Amino acid sequence: MSDITIGNEHLDASWFLILAALLFIIGAIGILVRRNPLVILVCIELMLNAVNLTLVTFSRQLQNSEGQLFALMSITVAAAEAVVGLGILVDIFKDREVEDVDELSELRG
């Protein structure tokens, strides 16, 4: 049941889930430790793609297409988010070079 077959290779589905979890954690740690807003955006994309891998694995494991549908939706959403995110960053870079999100500190009560 939890076997996933690619060609002639049989792999346990949990390997895919563990890989996805690792990618998600790497992305989350990246957001917490890196300061460049562009890199943070890349880390968010990494997290979203880790989830896509999880969804597709579950879909395959459960013999149920809803997970693939979800992954397609999430890819589309991630693309929209990346476009808007880059747009906002380009807009702010035009005024000043922001290499560190800690420089964004005008708003502090």
Place this chain on the structure above:
Amino acid sequence: MVLIAAATYSVSYSADQAWSDLQQVSPIAAVVVALLVAMVLDLVLPRRAQGPVSAAITVIGLLASLVAALLLIDRGHTAYYQFAVADNFAVFFDVLFAVLGILAVAVSHAYLARRNFLQAEFYVLLLAATAGQMVIAQANSLVSIFLGLELLSIALYVMSGFARQDFRSQEAAVKYLLMGGFASAFVLYGMALVYGATGTTLIPAIAKSLGPGSSTNALLLLGILLMGVGFAFKVSAAPFQMWTPDVYEGAPMPVTAFMSVGTKAAAFAMIVRVFATGLPGLSGEWAALLAFVAAASMIVGNLAAIAQSSVKRLLAYSGIAQAGYVLVGVIAGGADGQASVLFYLAAYLVMNFGAFAIMVVLAGPDGDRDRIGDLDGLVYRNPVLGVLMTVFMLSLAGFPPSVGFMGKFFLFAAGVHHGFTWLVVLAVLMSVVSVYYYFRVVIHIWTPVEAAERRLRLPAAAGLAIVAAGVLSVALGIVPAALFGLAQAGAVPVAGLGGG
């Protein structure tokens, strides 16, 4: 080689079915049509006409959406292979979001002209965000909830950065984008794990799949935890509230007004739908998680609000505290708990939007005036605004006979009824603390100003919206039965959850 079975859904999809499905999501459809029309007209119309025409189209679209929602009362069912639903719960939120959108247009119109902002783009984004809120309200599957959430969030990222010349606005947009994206990833991962544990993304099917062993299913519990973290971010509850004050302060005032109510109501619609409807068998687990979040929000929000010198930040922290109060109703559960949540969100719409709307009117051509000192002598500069701002502050603090008082009463009564007395005691204590900072604002409003400052001109549309919000804040407090009846009708029938 394993193939994916696509037999879950029937292949034939008749025209009748399509028409019936479309009717069920007609409130969303009206908003989307208005969005497309406004976007196209923006391209062909001369620059001067763009603003008023887009505003008119937005209002017409939202009114159509409001009517469409009202027509669906008691007649809704699931649509699009159960991915959407138009039950009374969804309709209640559709109406709330349509009203919010109309109020937002009324308040923003003069502001946009005064600050020389792009008008048509603003309304298109407002419609996109409203459509996102309605998709969340009508969602019946984790997939559609995620789509609505992102439609709302992405539109709001752009709206927060709408004052492009203002570095603070740009900063708000970047912070909101990075924090919001982070939270979305958590929500999505949580949803993926719940899907993996239950084998479905449809919320009623998730509820059905929960068995006696579910409370020890690690995958499911981790999914609930991750979704809870993401939802707490979106609803700006502590300890995930840190983006809220910065984004509220940096975003242009009408955007702050819109999102302070919109994101909160949408996020609560999402929380009730996913947790109360989808995971009723695990209410012990998620209620414990939310009780911690509620307690933290009430403490952090109220204590931090005391020290603020900006009205935007003060209202941001007050909103964090208010999220904590509303969570009491969610945790209590049952029909009365849910009805109290719906009632409070409607109350929050009139009082919180009203307060922000007055701040919108105060804004000058160069920027928002959001220092508490900017409110000095407001009642002498414009008696109507001064009195109404006092009403909104007293309502937010929960003084009778305001709608805020009745809302808190229903929430806390539901909390006590379902055995969360400790949380209610904390909420009442923290409400007492909140009186201090709301009264600080009131004192500034009534402080006599030395020099005869110029009187404040009130644009007609904004004035109408503010007065309507003010009248409702008092009227619904004196006669809460009508709204509470609607809220009770809107509570989702929850299988197997205590109370009733």
